[in-house]
Amino acid sequence: xxxxxxxxxxxxxxxxxxxxxxxxxxxxxxxxxxxxxxxxxxxxxxxxxxxxxxxxxxxxxxxxxxxxxxxxxxxxxxxxxxxxxxxxxxxxxxxxxxxxxxxxxxxxxxxxxxxxxxxxxxxxxxxxxxxxxxxxxxxxxxxxxxxxxxxxxxxxxxxxxxxxxxxxxxxxxxxxxxxxxxxxxxxxxxxxxxxxxxxxxxxxxxxxxxxxxxxxxxxxxxxxxxxxxxxxxxxxxxxxxxxxxxxxxxxxxxxxxxxxxxxxxxxxxxxxxxxxxxxxxxxxxxxxxxxxxxxxxxxxxxxxxxxxxxxxxxxxxxxxxxxxxxxxxxxxxxxxxxxxxxxxxxxxxxxxxxxxxxxxxxxxxxxxxxxxxxxxxxxxxxxxxxxxxxxxxxxxxxxxxxxxxxxxxxxxxxxxxxxxxxxxxxxxxxxxxxxxxxxxxxxxxxxxxxxxxxxxxxxxxxxxxxxxxxxxxxxxxxxxxxxxxxxxxxxxxxxxxxxxxxxxxxxxxxxxxxxxxxxxxxxxxxxxxxxxxxxxxxxxxxxxxxxxxxxxxxxxxxxxxxxxxxxxxxxxxxxxxxxxxxxxxxxxxxxxxxxxxxxxxxxxxxxxxxxxxxxxxxxxxxx
Numbered sequence: 001x002x003x004x005x006x007x008x009x010x011x012x013x014x015x016x017x018x019x020x021x022x023x024x025x026x027x028x029x030x031x032x033x034x035x036x037x038x039x040x041x042x043x044x045x046x047x048x049x050x051x052x053x054x055x056x057x058x059x060x061x062x063x064x065x066x067x068x069x070x071x072x073x074x075x076x077x078x079x080x081x082x083x084x085x086x087x088x089x090x091x092x093x094x095x096x097x098x099x100x101x102x103x104x105x106x107x108x109x110x111x112x113x114x115x116x117x118x119x120x121x122x123x124x125x126x127x128x129x130x131x132x133x134x135x136x137x138x139x140x141x142x143x144x145x146x147x148x149x150x151x152x153x154x155x156x157x158x159x160x161x162x163x164x165x166x167x168x169x170x171x172x173x174x175x176x177x178x179x180x181x182x183x184x185x186x187x188x189x190x191x192x193x194x195x196x197x198x199x200x201x202x203x204x205x206x207x208x209x210x211x212x213x214x215x216x217x218x219x220x221x222x223x224x225x226x227x228x229x230x231x232x233x234x235x236x237x238x239x240x241x242x243x244x245x246x247x248x249x250x251x252x253x254x255x256x257x258x259x260x261x262x263x264x265x266x267x268x269x270x271x272x273x274x275x276x277x278x279x280x281x282x283x284x285x286x287x288x289x290x291x292x293x294x295x296x297x298x299x300x301x302x303x304x305x306x307x308x309x310x311x312x313x314x315x316x317x318x319x320x321x322x323x324x325x326x327x328x329x330x331x332x333x334x335x336x337x338x339x340x341x342x343x344x345x346x347x348x349x350x351x352x353x354x355x356x357x358x359x360x361x362x363x364x365x366x367x368x369x370x371x372x373x374x375x376x377x378x379x380x381x382x383x384x385x386x387x388x389x390x391x392x393x394x395x396x397x398x399x400x401x402x403x404x405x406x407x408x409x410x411x412x413x414x415x416x417x418x419x420x421x422x423x424x425x426x427x428x429x430x431x432x433x434x435x436x437x438x439x440x441x442x443x444x445x446x447x448x449x450x451x452x453x454x455x456x457x458x459x460x461x462x463x464x465x466x467x468x469x470x471x472x473x474x475x476x477x478x479x480x481x482x483x484x485x486x487x488x489x490x491x492x493x494x495x496x497x498x499x500x501x502x503x504x505x506x507x508x509x510x511x512x513x514x515x516x517x518x519x520x521x522x523x524x525x526x527x528x529x530x531x532x533x534x535x536x537x538x539x540x541x542x543x544x545x546x547x548x549x550x551x552x553x554x555x556x557x558x559x560x561x562x563x564x565x566x567x568x569x570x571x572x573x574x575x576x577x578x579x580x581x582x583x584x585x586x587x588x589x590x591x592x593x594x595x596x597x598x599x600x601x602x603x604x605x606x607x608x609x610x611x612x613x614x615x616x617x618x619x620x621x622x623x
Contacts, residue, residue: 003234009280009296009314011093026084027067035065049149051171056156059315078169096232102147161190198231202272209261218254243301282314291321344450355439362432371422374403378415445598451542504622513547521545521600531589536569539582543573570614
């Protein structure tokens, strides 16, 4: 939703609020997100700008976000030196770009005050100082630079550019191996992204629309064609143009008339007019009180089945859309869940196809002895083979065989080729069992993840599973949108933060932990459970790990405790509605991670199996 129109509305709001303001406080929320306090118009404003690939954004927030003083990067050091204490003297948006440029001027101190830091440029208590052009903007001790906030999906970045147009530092450094088109490196010239060879929506005419329609396929959707053909037209904007001009977001090219082409051109120009006039009208859209979208202008197609709420500022709209999950912009939960399941299904299909191919290779490898026999037979019957023969019919250890020959080749060459094929097939066959086991582990993990996604309730749970799937896709070299493909290099390092699983308790004080994702399964089994605790899982089907921790540790737990834990494991499994469910029970000391498999994938021994009906915690009286 953070498209060119949203960017334009944010620029207009920034100019109205923080232009000519002083940046008094500045800190890093994380390595890719900066927060700053700007004093302007007699009040404090708080700006956040993030280059996160998953959720790039910039807007005004209240209150000032918490910052992490331990996050120290080359970029953060440059911000402290050249931005903190500076004045915002201009705010611009390059034409049709999702980039906001804050031009900052700062008087550089030649000395360091006791207890202060170099060139802070700000002394507590001087908020009321007026901007003095003669004092601030003249002299050799004034630093001027631009902070380019690039909100461009996975290519998002925060870039400091000096007066000579050179990159001083950036949140993300981009080398030629990462992008051959546009590198972002210190001391290199800063350039805007290349302008795509597309139409300008601000200057479109009915003639250009008619040409576009004539070149498209009648069965293509209009909104998809608009996104492909026009520069900086987002999918949301394209759907809105289609809806305003034709009455539907699903209009096909073949359904657009000549009059429709005229209306499309008018609507498209109208949508981009506020980039010149600044006449923005932010709206927020809710369904079941959950924000599902926002726009810098009214989005009529969202208002069809959602509550339309005019809102005071674009920052307020963006912030409202962030609240369901901290930094992530929420969508309708069912839509998010369905998209996640679809991506997992695609990955599963890819793994199943690979597994089928490997098993076929294994079946064929059982017949590789035939290649050895054929090579031996050719050498044994060389005296019988005549030039131009296409086969050799002989008795071998398995009976009569017809051995193909190449009339153009010497029989010894054909025999050597059979022996070479035999050696290659033999070597490949030795690796097949391990490769099949690896693919089977991937399949089981993805099936487990798919089950968890289907059971997930609430935005936070769905997002946690989406994050887990994307991490698994990187590790397994799967495309996160499904299918086999190049892995995505994970950004940052360190352990992923997940919610701490809290236990349920029965009347006797025994604890029951339930993992509801791969990461949570791993957490309850290998971080929370002790060696003498009890581990339970539905047998041979996707489900949760359940840990039983008796109040008094014992190698022979009370049967009622085990029954309760087993019924929970049955409830949190794929066989919840199947009547009685087989549940394996083992002490935690006998459970091991599967090396190289997804989180929560384990092997275990010394288990026993019980048959129980599924029941949830409420039915079992657990709190």
